[in-house]
Amino acid sequence: MLQIPTIPENQILPLNLPLSIGLYVTQEQFAILAVANRDLKLERNARGELMVNPPTGWETGQRNLSISGQLYRWYEENENLGKAFDSSTGFILANGATRSQ
Numbered sequence: 001m002l003q004i005p006t007i008p009e010n011q012i013l014p015l016n017l018p019l020s021i022g023l024y025v026t027q028e029q030f031a032i033l034a035v036a037n038r039d040l041k042l043e044r045n046a047r048g049e050l051m052v053n054p055p056t057g058w059e060t061g062q063r064n065l066s067i068s069g070q071l072y073r074w075y076e077e078n079e080n081l082g083k084a085f086d087s088s089t090g091f092i093l094a095n096g097a098t099r100s101q
């Protein structure tokens with residue numbers, strides 16, 4: 001299991017990254033960035049490129065809440081079939097990418 005360090009406030013640097021520039025991070029660096037930027041939806045692809053996802057619009061958010069509610073009700077009745085997570089849970093995939101959805 002990856003241990004995520006705490007980051008002192010004086011060691012955080014704000015960064016504005018133009019879309020035309022790619023930022024590549026290791027899995028460990030990604031974990032540190034995610035902790036330091038909890039208000040952002042960060043993902044990392046298999047090549048190690050950092051991606052920032054914008055928030056959804058209200059229609060999508062409303063639809064996602066409905067889907068999540070239905071999934072939760074199904075999960076509560078079928079708990080023995082597996083696990084359920086919310087859409088912001090990050091998973092490390094077999095190809096090394098860290099994704100949520």
